[in-house]
Amino acid sequence: MLFLMDTTWDIEGIRSQYPALRDGTVYLDGAGGTQVPECVIEAISQAHRSGLSNVHGPFASSRRSDLLIAGAREAVADLVGGDAGGVILGPNMTTLTYRMAAALARTWAPGDEIVVSELDHDSNVRPWVQAAAAAGVMVRWARVDPLTTDLPAGQYAGLVTSRTRLVAVAAASNLIGTITDVAAISAIAHAAGALVYVDAVAAAPHFRLDMASMGADLIALSAYKWCGPHAGAVVAPVELLETLHPDKLEPSSGAVPERFELGTAGIANMAGITAAVDHLADLVAGGGSRRQRLDRSLAALEAREGALVPATISRLTGIPGVRMVGAPTRRTGTITVTVDYLTQGEVAARLGEQDICVWSGHAYAWELARALGIRDTGGAIRVSLAPYTAGSDLDRLVGALTTIVSGTPA
Ligand SMILES: Cc1ncc(COP(=O)(O)O)c(C=O)c1O
Known part of the structure; x- marks a missing residue:
């Protein structure tokens, strides 16, 4: 039964x-x-079958790769209510978060502070803690209520100070499913001028995300948690990314978001990311924009x-x-x-x-x-x-x- x-x-x-x-x-x-799903498998296979070359070249197979990457950026932007021009794609969330932590830490000074949470997957903790240690920045911890296992948003009023540069918090716990009140936490962080980095890896497979209403300045995702291929993304406003300067190779693109993406992308997987977002959009019947x-x-x-x-x-x-x-x-x-x-x-x-x-x-x-x-x-x-x-x-x-x-x- x-x-x-x-x-x-x-x-x-x-x-x-x-x-x-x-x-x-x-x-x-x-x-x-x-x-x-089959549509993701087929999109990735079809991308390979169609002939792909490395990006930005003067021939059709390279233009196909450019289009696949642009399509994946549009799809991920739709998933979180972000701007396609600020979608950074990479192998997984952990790699991208280390990268963003290194770039953001360049804007920190000794005596600054960040806030991380006890609720989070270590991928949204350790990159920040390690970057803070290297930059002489103090780390404050948000705690989980032991009875409710919620992450009370009110505690952030006592954690965020005028020196806080960043609050890193999960939209949902990957271990016990707790959904956090990111909007309330962001309001406190923003009032002090801090950025909010949201780990939405465990949230995106379960509910609709909207960066603006969450108050997320940067949001991190893993496509393989929502029926897509093994790939990750970080989304942020273009204007914010323009202020950040990650380490990169001399000849590689200095443009946003490409300057945050190291080496050659998993290009065929990009077709799979787009197909996975389309699949999520079509889980129930009905028309309209994606x-x-x-x-x-x-x-x-x-x-x-x-x-x-x-x-x-x-x-x-x-x-x-x-x-x-x-x-x-x-x-x-x-x-x-x-x-x-x-x-x-x-x-x-x-x-x-x-x-x-x-x-x-x-x-x-x-x-x-x-x-x-x-x-x-x-x-x-x-x-x-x-x-x-x-x-x-x-x-x-x-x-x-x-x-x-x-x-x-x-
Ligand atoms: C909440 C959460 N954040 C981050 C990660 C790390 O993601 P990735 O495997 O894409 O690095 C995971 C993976 O399980 C996760 O569940």
Whole structure:
């Protein structure tokens, strides 16, 4: 029996677009990386088939590459309500964040301050902490409320000072799904003249992002978390990027955004990025511009996950020995639990034997895992939903976990 009936979400139509689902594997590891639909695979293959050359050359295959890159910038801009001219593309979010930290740190002086958060994936912590150490800049930490596992925005009033140059914060936790009030945090940061760098890697696969209403000066994304290829992006206003001067090769372009992009891009993947954004926009039927379709589709995705998550939590916690990790006020489609009597690694391995993919551990949310007291105890089991998650996937997980737990000592 289906876990939850899908009425507005054409789950079978969506699943049929994902070749990887055909062998019956249950992918509940979306927060670690999603599967890709046929349109993304086809766009990447077609890009290769069409003949690609390196960029800015005087022949058609090079012009095709230029167009693919321009198309990916437009698509990513649509996804976050940004400006295509300020979309920096690269191999992944971590590489790009180190790059942006190095560039921004050049504008800092000893005695300046930055604020990072305990909630964040280490990719939005360590690059800033290390850049601050090198620049003689003080790091202040925003803490997670241990009871609610929210990141209270009010604390930023006490953390941000006239010396604060940057606030780095996640739009959502990749480990426990907490959604942060980025708009409230940005308002405090901006009042002090600080920039806000938002890690939206764990948010973009679950709800609509809009840089302006979030108050994000820079926003970071990973396409492979939203059904695209392995690639990352940082989006910022062109005027802001014009003020930054990253290390680059002498002969490479000095223009924005290219001066932030090192070496040759994964050009065929650019076609996959565009196809993935189009796929997200078309998860539910309806016309309009891509931004309008993204509004509609991602609102439907959010509503669907908003219904699936509480039902899933209630079934998981109904299994003896399964305990929730985190109880945020607002959450994405990521649910984290621990299982008594077994290590979390053993649980993930036993589920893996049944072709049910979930991750165990700290998920690189290094400071959060410590704050939650699970970093040194094997972490937790993370179940994360994707557009293609079926009720039957969740049934399989609940059934398998029940069997695993019932075979352990009471
Ligand atoms: C919230 C969050 N931020 C950053 C990253 C790092 O992304 P990438 O693998 O693109 O470097 C991840 C990866 O899991 C993540 O979940």
